[in-house]
Amino acid sequence: MKQFKYVARRKDGSLIDGWLQAENEAQAKRQLIQQQRQVVMLTEQRTKTARNLNRETLITTLRELATLRESGMPLDQCMLSLLESVSDKQMETVLKRLHNDIESGSSLSEAIGAQPDAFPFYVSSMLRLGEASGQLGEALFSVSERIEREEKLISEVKSALTYPAFLLIVCVATVFFMFLYVIPNFENMVQGSSGDAGALGRLLAMSKFLNDNLTIISALLIAMIGGIYYSAKYGNLKDRVMHTLSIIPLFRSLIDSWNIVQFSSSMQKLLQSGVELVESVEITLNSISDAQLRKRLNHVVVKVREGKGLADSLAEYHVFPPMVIRLIHTGEAGASLVPCFREIHNLYERRLSKGLKQILTILEPLVIVIMGGIVGSIMIVLISGIISVNNISL
Template identity: 25%
Template structure:
């Protein structure tokens, strides 16, 4: 695919009026030719940076839902795109919507125009739009796709929140402990050394641990930096990504959340494509393209190959060992009864509800547990620092 750049322009039309806007083109010459073709004499033409954050799925889902609403209201597809472009606050989206409308006016189909922007519109979007074009139900397909994307995004955010919460709390606890060890404890230790009285065992243990941490600060920092750099490099290695995903799936609590979220995504997309009239193999390819984890992409690729060679869907999925017995049983039932789309929808709803319940349950258990752990750690440090104060009166009385 040819790389397109965002160009902001201003110019004068044939009526002498000043016009301005933004346009996507491969280079400056192509952008100038486009303006001349629109009978605009350019005055300025500047390349503008593209904010990748605006290409996130939530922005596309909002536009997709608005587009479906306009189509149901009776507007044509080009008119809807131009109206959305006028209302959108982001210049790069305005230019993109104008670009799509122009492609439609030149005879391209909407699905073909979307495929030219894979960084913005996933392959599933183009497949669903193509199905809507063939069936004449583009607005319905857009609504279904937007709902599916919004549901999956909400589930993914809930799972990430449940997994990140412990890390955030533990990180804050570690920061507090480090601050007390390096800033507070040395001051108390210096004060207590001026009194000729033995310190309690708890205080001596805490001060000894703090001294050990201070002496090992440099090696510990170097080790932490090494681990961070190593993990950053490993994120680009396919073998490591496969191993990390298998490791996560084996974890007692985290594994259930990760597996449930992935299975919910897989069966939701498969159900959506099946009900829209897309073949199962094509739907499997669409699911694979929506997954970012190489491990699950390979799982679906292998299942696709087995089904292509004549294996039953349930047999191919069971062979991977990543699908629950309930999945295999319901899919096998759907193959026999001819109600595969219904079974896929039931599996998607089951895994979505189960994963949400597990995430809520995990959060409800971890919140008080982490508060107790944090309170114990900080409480031990505070008690160890102030416990010798109760003995200072005796020490001062003895010296008097």
């Protein structure tokens, strides 16, 4: 999501400025209009801050800040206290900017929103709620718990993918080695034969092309890897990958479970803190990582503002599976949405964990089969070529 700096006019004519996150300028304007504010100025901010901030350091810092706030220490003093003990240079830079913004009159949520590269995009929205309800310390604890939960999931995925990734790298390296150094040795054998080299001849042609254009191919590979890295970090590659994966049923189920876990967790905490339903949905949609889901939730916010029930609005735009809709409908009917969202969160967190294990269980043998198939096919062609040439010679 992009970061926008705005100046807007309230109903009473007074001006207010701040930061907000949106997909584009049009969505940012809609957010301000929904808050009954007239846009005076709206500019996209391209700030450069610490991009690779260590998550463990971030979690620890947020918890320390929460503890200091719970003790009653003023926010600017909290920042100074954290600066005295921080050892990470990137975090020190972030804290200095936060301290300067807070001293200039910004709230913590606005100061954090001004550094979108340093914090997950949902942090600013969740802290804005804590500031509004007078429970900033609790909001900071909630944010740190969510980051920690996400980091744990990411760590599990990385750990499980390490071996399949290693096998894939070995497979690619083996194929390149064979084309560069092994297959060229068969060229004299084929040239001395009067018969058709067949598949072996095609392998030799590919090997010759690779050797003759190795510099160009290497440059293209480096450029492609660089382009993928840049698009993943600064572009919308993540959204495109998520959209592609969502077409595959197994991944679709996993993505749906993750979206529901995010939504239910945020809604539970917001409603439990006394935030109104429509505002809870509005804040929650800004904390969702799936771009397509955020678009649908924007429509849901409009319907809820018009007085329609949350469950009916979610059902109208096919946001979640029918079972989730029924549970939310039951919660609305019994005025017990908080326990309802808690149950939904627990249920789909278990499903997410189970689905992740299933995918990783399938992935490892699949990579081994693909690796064996590629290398084995090349070996079969080489051996068949040798036998064929020998038969012709006889």
